[in-house]
Amino acid sequence: MSIAREYTRSLRKHLRCRAVWPPLIDVKPGDYGVFRGGVFARVGHLTTDFGVPVVIEPGGRRTDKFQYHSDGELGFGAAAEVAYGPADVGLEIGLTRRSSFFVSVSELDVERLQSPRRIALALRERDDWPFLRYFIVHETFKGRDLLFCGSESGSSGVTVRAEPLELRRFQQLGKLGASVQIVATGDVGLQYRGSPDVVAAVGLNLFRVKRVGLDPLAVAPALEAAPAATQLAARADLADDALDPLGDDIDDDDLDDRLC
Numbered sequence: 001m002s003i004a005r006e007y008t009r010s011l012r013k014h015l016r017c018r019a020v021w022p023p024l025i026d027v028k029p030g031d032y033g034v035f036r037g038g039v040f041a042r043v044g045h046l047t048t049d050f051g052v053p054v055v056i057e058p059g060g061r062r063t064d065k066f067q068y069h070s071d072g073e074l075g076f077g078a079a080a081e082v083a084y085g086p087a088d089v090g091l092e093i094g095l096t097r098r099s100s101f102f103v104s105v106s107e108l109d110v111e112r113l114q115s116p117r118r119i120a121l122a123l124r125e126r127d128d129w130p131f132l133r134y135f136i137v138h139e140t141f142k143g144r145d146l147l148f149c150g151s152e153s154g155s156s157g158v159t160v161r162a163e164p165l166e167l168r169r170f171q172q173l174g175k176l177g178a179s180v181q182i183v184a185t186g187d188v189g190l191q192y193r194g195s196p197d198v199v200a201a202v203g204l205n206l207f208r209v210k211r212v213g214l215d216p217l218a219v220a221p222a223l224e225a226a227p228a229a230t231q232l233a234a235r236a237d238l239a240d241d242a243l244d245p246l247g248d249d250i251d252d253d254d255l256d257d258r259l260c
Contacts, residue, residue: 011203020201022190027204029056032045034135037256064108064174066174098151101190107174113137138205145195146192147194149188161183176195
C-alpha cells in the first residue's frame with residue numbers, strides 16, 4: 001500500500017478526516033475534486049468555476065498537537081530514540097517498514113463551509129454539475145509547524161536535531177524552532193516541512209450533492225403547520241437530503257475517478 005493511502009487511513013482513524021495529499025498543497029473549503037490513487041485530488045473551486053458563493057467560518061481547535069508514527073503509535077512510539085551530539089540533541093525516528101511515515105503538526109484548527117446545505121441545493125439546480133463525480137471540501141484541518149517524512153521502501157529513518165530546549169518543545173508541543181534540523185538516512189523520498197508562520201491544511205472532510213429529493217427549504221412552511229411528531233419525522237428524513245457526506249466506513253480506493 002502507498003504512503004498516501006496509509007496516511008489518509010491513519011488520519012481517518014485518529015482525526016476523523018482524510019489526508020491532504022501531498023502535504024503543504026493549498027486546499028480550502030469550497031474546493032471540489034475527485035479521488036485518484038485512493039486520495040482526494042483538487043480540481044477547482046465552486047465560486048470560480050460554478051459561480052456559487054461560499055463563506056468560510058472557524059470550526060474551533062481540533063487539537064494542540066498531533067504526532068503519529070506509522071508503526072501504529074500516537075506520538076513517537078518505540079521507534080524513536082534520543083541521540084546526544086556535541087552541541088545538540090537528536091530524536092531518531094525509524095522508517096523501517098515499507099510505506100512508513102511520521103507526521104507532526106501543532107495548533108490544528110478546523111475551517112468549514114457556512115450553510116453547506118444551501119450550497120448543495122444551489123449546485124443541484126445546475127445542469128452542468130456532475131453529481132456522481134465531484135466531492136466538495138466541507139472542512140479543512142489546518143495547523144502550523146507541519147513535518148512529514150516518509151519512505152516507500154523502508155529500512156530508513158530521520159533524526160530531528162535541535163538545541164535541547166527546542167527539541168523538547170518539538171516533542172511536547174510539535175513546534176519547529178529555528179535550530180531544528182532534519183537529517184535523513186536511507187531512502188526517505190518524501191520530506192515536507194512547514195514553519196510556525198505557515199498554516200497548512202493537513203486533513204479534510206468531503207460531501208457530494210444528491211441529485212433527487214425534496215428541498216428542505218421549500219417544504220419548511222408546510223412542516224410548520226404539521227403536528228409535532230410529523231415535523232420531527234420529516235425533518236429527520238430531510239436532514240441530509242441535499243448532502244451526501246463521505247463517511248469513514250467507505251473504502252477510498254473504490255472512489256477513484258474513472259474518467260481521468
